[in-house]
Amino acid sequence: MPHPAHALDAQEQSTLVTAAAAAPSVLNTQPWSFTAGPRGIDVHADPGRAPAATASAARDVHLSCGAAVFNARVALARLGRGARTEVLPEAGDPLLVARVTVADEPPDPELEALYHCVGRRRTNRYPFRPQAVPAGLMLLLYDAAAWEGATLRALDEEPEYQRVLTLIRKAAWTEDERAREDRAALLGAGSGPPVLPVENLGPVPRGLSEGPAVRDLADGLDLPGRGTATFEQHPTLAVLETADDDPVSWVAGGQALERVLLEATGRGVAASFANQPLEDAELREDVSSSAAHFGHPQMVLRLGYPLTVPPAAPRRPEAEVLRGVEP
Template sequence: MPAGRDPVTGPDGDPVVVAALQLACRAPSVHNSQPWRWRVGQRTLELHADPSRRLPATDPDGRDLVISCGAALHHLTVALAGLGEVARVHRLPDPSRAGHLATVERMSQQPPPADAALVEAIGLRRTDRRRFRPWPVPAQLLGELAGTAALAGVRMDVVTDPAVRWALVRAIRTAAEVQSSDPAYGAELAAWSGRPDGAADGVPAASVPAPGRVPGQPPLRAFAADGLDQPAGDEPEESALLLLSTPTDTPLQWLRVGEVTSALLLTAAREGLGSSPLTQPLEVADTRELLRSRIVPAGHPQVLLRIGWPSPGEVPPTPRRDLADVVDPLGPQRGRDDQQER
């Protein structure tokens, strides 16, 4: 890159692009790995997977990586709409480059009215692993979320049957046992969690409540914890468990699921609800198959979400990498990325 020229913030930088990318990079990702790279052109932005940030023990087939990038893609389109721009998305535009997940064109036309509350929700959303309150999620909101998923070709099942919810809890526990028996997984989890203040990625210790059983709460991943306040109470939490699935199991479907995941989490945050992913049973082949057979026999389960009314108090935002670490100018990096994708 020529001296003095930064693709985002330098003399050729566009303040709309800077603002949009800052919001896009607030997207959730597996272990807060932030596995995306952006290429900035005159009127286009390319989204690429960063294979150096894949978690092979947790995510052996790269599915969580692509889902994470899909969430960032949706965050970007929401941000651009909020900044008064129309975004046209081309997904997986180059079959010869598997890591090139999307190209976003910034269109010079009058955009439809943006959902300002959804844009604001980008800054409000947190992964909340604390106890949720004993209040049900409104059925009307669940219907809105299901409709949003359906528009993208993704099925959303609300797991309400007590027997199926119990099977789901057992699947989470079984998956945790399988993963904990793998030394590579243990090393990976230790490397990506329990991060101190000032870390740019990973799961901060201060964002995880101390371990302990919460009535009504499905088991959560055993991240290293620093004692985020866990609200006391005897009443069981009332959370909605949402399983997203697709008719096929391809990178394009994974990307779409990531976009839908972002849309659902931002909508929940807009309405004042908290959320956290429960991805462990989908990372182990046997438990993923169990969920498929019990809930979506004609599809492929991709993401499991827990949403509910949050307890009082703040969950600190997780850190994000500097834009300079995730953004390149469009063009010069292609040869290097072609090598990484092979």
Template sequence: MSTRHADPAEVTAWVSDAILAPSMHNAQPWHFRYVTASGLLYLRLDMTRSMPRTDADNRGMHVGCGAALFNLRVAAAHAGWSTRIRPLPDPADPGLLARVHFAATTASDNVTDLYTAIARRRSSREPFAEEPVPPALLGALRDAAQAEGAGLSVLGAWHVEAVLDVVEEAEQDEHLSLEERAEIAKWTGTGPGETDGIPTSAFGPRRHGGRAPVRDFAFGRPTPDRRSAVFEHSPCLAVLGTPQDRPQDWLLAGQALERVLLRATAGGLSTSLNSQALEHAGLRWLLRDPRSGSDASFPQMLLRLGYGPSVPATPRRDVDDVLEVDAGRR
């Protein structure tokens, strides 16, 4: 008896949701290929979107692709399909990140309730209120990370201060490196009609008070009508980590990150990501919470959580640019 494969139109819809995931500087480093004859979807790195200076080992690219992979899982589950994922299926082909098999199922999936959050999730560079995040919601975010095999450490006051110092040092290092600034500038300050990168409209206000770690992508470039604002003095910060630090762990980190972000969005939180210190090998390890367990030994992302205003979505490439449908076999 033959097994029904997902229709290309269904897979296209799921990939359309997948690519709403966050990625480093919104570079969108993913490419999908669906083989209709086998019903398998392949996820690859798009190396034309690499950042050799600030992401030399492609860790950030893996994290972004992992986030897209989690969105894919949620979208398929919402449509009544289960996913079986084999990460890094070919040791001879490191750019091939995952092979995904879909199966129609009537069983409920515990991620389907996150589906509506996919389109609502944003990376915000706006100030958040000083209102604390309820402990129960923070606990739910920790559970979300653990469900993917990762750990989420919500930082205490003393560690927040230490991490803010680390981020400030990363900012200074970045300011002194013309090569880093040029690479980042390539992906930021994009204008209307661009389908990738961070547009000037998403820079958020200049900070003239507060200590929230919000990256300023302006680099002194003129940004007409950009306002200034006071950010949080006591930001709620969390560090997502993984038990190990191999490419498969980076992919896992991306799935855990997106699960946390969608759970936060569903809970009414605004979220912001900061990878600045993580882009510097000498600073990355200083983000680790010494109280965290073995599931968070290797820091993968710094998150800022809170209650902020709604912000518009950043642009995305058309699904036809990132998905290839092939009737043959791999």
């Protein structure tokens, strides 16, 4: 098959892989690999890299890969190419999550404008400033999610805000011990470097007896250098939801998530995740019980204006995530 008129050279293929690999992922495990070529990039799931102890494990892998797919689309736009995206393009290969290929059409200028945010985006587990994210900006983020077929539901009214905040705290109290051990193995000292260094974990929360919305991933681990900090008492919370709840919807949710995060980054807003209740099947139903018409919750986001900007979380080298190069 001949190459398209706007085929990608080796450097452009590397740009695509680097952008895709910069996406957020469950516990920064980066559960993906890529096949690059002149026509674009295939995104493959690597479920063996992700924690396996929660009810959300398969969903989290697809959400992570969906975020990588969106970054690949952004990178193609930056390279002056249009993009065509096929989700789960081969029925016989469930680990081939998506194929993003060069399309014979102009690049999307809105995606191109997000490229400068790909490397700046951080999952920020540090305290935020006490002010809420303005309603106008939340509306813009709602539109970003809607553009990718998802809904971003801001928790801006009571009693819904307290109800979901209570579920977040309850999930932390009732978390399965195996899940804690699984996460500790990824974050603690072992045979290799942890998936998240101390500076990306943020400080140990203090001062709120009921526990903050921010998740202390290393709760119970003795990791020198973390320090402690008081977190904001009333963080801006939002739930990302999709109409359906299957692998295609999870990939769409991941693309919507990354679009929201890049738009937020461009406007000085940081995010972390409060997905604790989504890792428990019963609590996940409770998150959506009062808003079932929106669909199925895929992510719970904590949004705000950062006091501290952490370094970028470490990324696997290109040679490790690139499983093949097509001629």
